[in-house]
Amino acid sequence: xxxxxxxxxxxxxxxxxxxxxxxxxxxxxxxxxxxxxxxxxxxxxxxxxxxxxxxxxxxxxxxxxxxxxxxxxxxxxxxxxxxxxxxxxxxxxxxxxxxxxxxxxxxxxxxxxxxxxxxxxxxxxxxxxxxxxxxxxxxxxxxxxxxxxxxxxxxxxxxxxxxxxxxxxxxxxxxxxxxxxxxxxxxxxxxxxxxxxxxxxxxxxxxxxxxxxxxxxxxxxxxxxxxxxxxxxxxxxxxxxxxxxxxxxxxxxx
Amino acid sequence: xxxxxxxxxxxxxxxxxxxxxxxxxxxxxxxxxxxxxxxxxxxxxxxxxxxxxxxxxxxxxxxxxxxxxxxxxxxxxxxxxxxxxxxxxxxxxxxxxxxxxxxxxxxxxxxxxxxxxxxxxxxxxxxxxxxxxxxxxxxxxxxxxxxxxxxxxxxxxxxxxxxxxxxxxxxxxxxxxxxxxxxxxxxxxxxxxxxxxxxxxxxxxxxxxxxxxxxxxxxxxxxxxxxxxxxxxxxxxxxxxxxxxxxxxxxxxxxxxxxxxxxxxxxxxxxxxxxxxxxxxxxxxxxxxxxxxxxxxxxxxxxxxxxxxxxxx
Numbered sequence: 001x002x003x004x005x006x007x008x009x010x011x012x013x014x015x016x017x018x019x020x021x022x023x024x025x026x027x028x029x030x031x032x033x034x035x036x037x038x039x040x041x042x043x044x045x046x047x048x049x050x051x052x053x054x055x056x057x058x059x060x061x062x063x064x065x066x067x068x069x070x071x072x073x074x075x076x077x078x079x080x081x082x083x084x085x086x087x088x089x090x091x092x093x094x095x096x097x098x099x100x101x102x103x104x105x106x107x108x109x110x111x112x113x114x115x116x117x118x119x120x121x122x123x124x125x126x127x128x129x130x131x132x133x134x135x136x137x138x139x140x141x142x143x144x145x146x147x148x149x150x151x152x153x154x155x156x157x158x159x160x161x162x163x164x165x166x167x168x169x170x171x172x173x174x175x176x177x178x179x180x181x182x183x184x185x186x187x188x189x190x191x192x193x194x195x196x197x198x199x200x201x202x203x204x205x206x207x208x209x210x211x212x213x214x215x216x217x218x219x220x221x222x223x224x225x226x227x228x229x230x231x232x233x234x235x236x237x238x239x240x241x242x243x244x245x246x247x248x249x250x251x252x253x254x
Numbered sequence: 255x256x257x258x259x260x261x262x263x264x265x266x267x268x269x270x271x272x273x274x275x276x277x278x279x280x281x282x283x284x285x286x287x288x289x290x291x292x293x294x295x296x297x298x299x300x301x302x303x304x305x306x307x308x309x310x311x312x313x314x315x316x317x318x319x320x321x322x323x324x325x326x327x328x329x330x331x332x333x334x335x336x337x338x339x340x341x342x343x344x345x346x347x348x349x350x351x352x353x354x355x356x357x358x359x360x361x362x363x364x365x366x367x368x369x370x371x372x373x374x375x376x377x378x379x380x381x382x383x384x385x386x387x388x389x390x391x392x393x394x395x396x397x398x399x400x401x402x403x404x405x406x407x408x409x410x411x412x413x414x415x416x417x418x419x420x421x422x423x424x425x426x427x428x429x430x431x432x433x434x435x436x437x438x439x440x441x442x443x444x445x446x447x448x449x450x451x452x453x454x455x456x457x458x459x460x461x462x463x464x465x466x467x468x469x470x471x472x473x474x475x476x477x478x479x480x481x482x483x484x485x486x487x488x489x490x491x492x493x494x495x496x497x498x499x500x501x502x503x504x505x506x507x508x509x510x511x512x513x514x515x516x517x518x519x520x521x522x523x524x525x526x527x528x529x530x531x532x533x534x535x536x537x538x539x540x541x542x543x544x545x546x547x548x549x550x551x552x553x554x555x556x557x558x559x560x561x562x563x564x565x566x567x
Contacts, residue, residue, distance in 0.1 A: 089512035
């Protein structure tokens with residue numbers, strides 16, 4: 001199941017936010033969307049999830065225009081985790097994760113749904129927190145619960161908008177490692193697209209990188225090929241270096 | 255666990271119902287029972303509808319501190335009464351046939367609410383807050399117009415408007431009950447059917463859409479049911495602003511669940527129980543008449559303040 005954007009342009013109040021984005025993402029692996037603040041990363045992710053109507057161009061999932069796919073079917077094909085994690089209702093972690101199954105059962109959960117929720121709780125190590133309410137969790141624990149909800153949706157594509165923002169290095173690496181494993185488990189491998197600011201995490205876990213700058217595609221390709229000091233310096237308009245430590249490339253601002 | 259709590263609430267409602275019907279029952283038993291049953295039906299219908307409507311409205315607005323009354327239902331109702339008295343005079347108003355009056359009032363309230371919801375939600379349900387603000391401003395405008403019109407009235411006519419503007423459970427016309435009952439039962443059943451969708455809608459617009467919920471359609475359906483329930487209840491007994499706030503927040507607290515399939519019947523039962531218990535206490539125990547709505551508003555107002563202050567901390 002491939003994900004494509006063809007000449008995708010998005011405007012907000014008449015101002016272009018994304019212009020002429022052409023992308024083709026093969027299934028499997030982790031794709032990181034990086035770029036400076038205001039580059040249009042979250043907008044691209046929301047457009048890929050079908051939540052924003054393109055001003056021009058199209059988003060295609062497996063060759064089908066996303067705007068022609070019914071919301072229910074779309075929710076069974078791709079899951080989106082947004083940055084906003086406010087919920088008015090008083091939910092436990094297990095309740096929240098169970099919502100990930102809604103596109104499949106539409107309010108009538110069955111055995112398969114309960115098994116998927118249990119699997120998500122186990123995969124993200126949330127067993128001890130399952131009965132706790134969201135307002136009793138730390139920012140990082142909350143973040144993990146929301147990622148688990150997106151996982152429980154069991155969609156071929158998982159789109160995550162800055163899921164690491166509230167996490168300390170341990171939990172950030174832990175979640176990325178789990179996502180990395182999920183994107184490589186044979187025929188059931190999930191394809192993960194993630195908006196991220198941590199270039200170290202990107203270099204360590206992402207298979208592909210998409211660079212956005214000023215609403216335009218700055219570059220897209222294999223992580224190892226693209227993330228050079230010259231490319232990153234031009235992307236962020238600030239001196240960047242890539243150091244090699246223990247055989248791993250670690251980008252940093254010089 | 256949740257089932258036990260619903261059972262507990264239904265037992266409470268049942269006990270107060272029996273107490274209301276059976277307390278100091280004297281001959282002629284049949285006549286007294288039928289009179290009490292009529293009043294009981296009005297209390298149950300209004301309490302259940304207002305509790306149910308408030309849960310729906312709070313879910314649509316993503317805010318547990320507001321009631322449908324905030325968008326000016328009560329102000330429109332008072333404005334309608336004032337205009338009727340101004341145009342027909344006190345005697346003409348009192349001589350109005352209850353059924354057409356009820357139909358016109360309900361129709362006006364539903365039309366006004368539908369116009370407000372439809373006009374402001376045309377761009378999508380993210381405009382709920384703007385809709386609420388517009389409703390508040392319209393309410394202020396209508397109250398101002400009512401106040402102005404009431405200054406023109408004779409003192410006796412003003413007294414008629416004053417009496418019609420306060421919710422009264424003691425003077426409900428029995429002929430209205432079957433029609434109001436049918437409308438409210440249908441609206442409540444439809445809102446209960448909407449429950450699984452409302453659970454998802456409560457997560458917020460974007461999250462609900464990513465789960466495949468037609469969010470705008472769900473919210474519009476919910477608000478349409480709110481307008482019917484509040485309009486019928488208000489036209490039946492008059493405005494009860496804070497009853498819904500009491501019923502909905504007690505339902506959240508007592509059931510401790512996010513599931514609307516539980517919250518809706520719980521809020522409905524609590525709303526009905528509050529009204530029956532309050533009316534029973536005022537009529538039979540304290541020997542007072544028709545001040546229930548004042549006490550409900552007072553208790554609801556206190557709860558509202560408590561909730562706001564607690565949230566601030």
